[in-house]
Amino acid sequence: MKNVLSFKFENIAEGTVAIVPCVDGVGLDQLVADFERAAGYADPAGGYGGLVPSHFRFGSLLSYFLGQEEPLGEQGKIYVLSCECGEVGCWPLIADVRLHQDKVIWSGFRQPHRPKRNYECFGPFEFERAQYEEAVDALVRCGLS
Numbered sequence: 001m002k003n004v005l006s007f008k009f010e011n012i013a014e015g016t017v018a019i020v021p022c023v024d025g026v027g028l029d030q031l032v033a034d035f036e037r038a039a040g041y042a043d044p045a046g047g048y049g050g051l052v053p054s055h056f057r058f059g060s061l062l063s064y065f066l067g068q069e070e071p072l073g074e075q076g077k078i079y080v081l082s083c084e085c086g087e088v089g090c091w092p093l094i095a096d097v098r099l100h101q102d103k104v105i106w107s108g109f110r111q112p113h114r115p116k117r118n119y120e121c122f123g124p125f126e127f128e129r130a131q132y133e134e135a136v137d138a139l140v141r142c143g144l145s
Contacts, residue, residue, distance in 0.1 A: 002103065003125045005135040009142075010050050012086050018050030019139065021080055023125050029081055032093055032109070035122045041114070048093055049084035056088050065136045066104070067097030080106065095123075104132045 006022045021028045029048040051058065056079075059069040067076040076097050083090035096108035107124035111117050 002128045002131075005125075005127050005132050007135065007139050008050075012049065012052065012084075016052060016054060016086065018052045018082070018086060020050035028093070032081065032122065035119075036117075039118075039121075041117055047084040048081040048091065049086060051079060051082055051088070052086040055086050056082075061140050062133070062136050065097070065132075065139075066099060080109075100129065102129050103127060104129050 003023050004025070006025065008020045008022055008027060010018045010020060012018045023031060029050070032048060053061070058064045063069050064078060067078055069075070069078070077094060078097055079088045079092045080095045081093040082088040083092065085091075091113060092111075094108075094110050094112060095106045098105040098107065104127045105124050106127075109119035109122050111119070
């Protein structure tokens with residue numbers, strides 16, 4: 001059974017909106033926080049938040065979420081979450097985006113500031129490509145790109 005992608009919006013400051021990816025209706029920030037807690041990752045760390053287009057040049061959100069931009073210097077690797085402060089360089093969650101004809105897969109999650117953490121059991125999340133692209137198109141129509 002494939003996962004379903006959606007997005008929710010959070011106001012992090014007056015006039016500043018963060019985009020939080022949701023998997024099967026649950027915010028990715030909550031999913032990864034639950035995973036980290038269960039894995040015993042209790043060392044002092046930041047909290048996750050949504051992506052803030054006004055703080056980082058993501059490029060076209062459609063091509064960004066398809067892994068076609070290079071925010072990390074390589075196609076197919078994207079920030080899926082930023083720090084709760086809204087900065088991707090502060091405390092991000094990174095994932096690999098793999099495109100197939102009929103599906104999109106998020107896998108290879110990592111927290112670059114804690115390279116010893118193992119996220120192998122987090123995900124992968126597999127989305128039907130048409131549904132995934134519809135969700136991103138709806139996001140783009142909100143005018144946040």
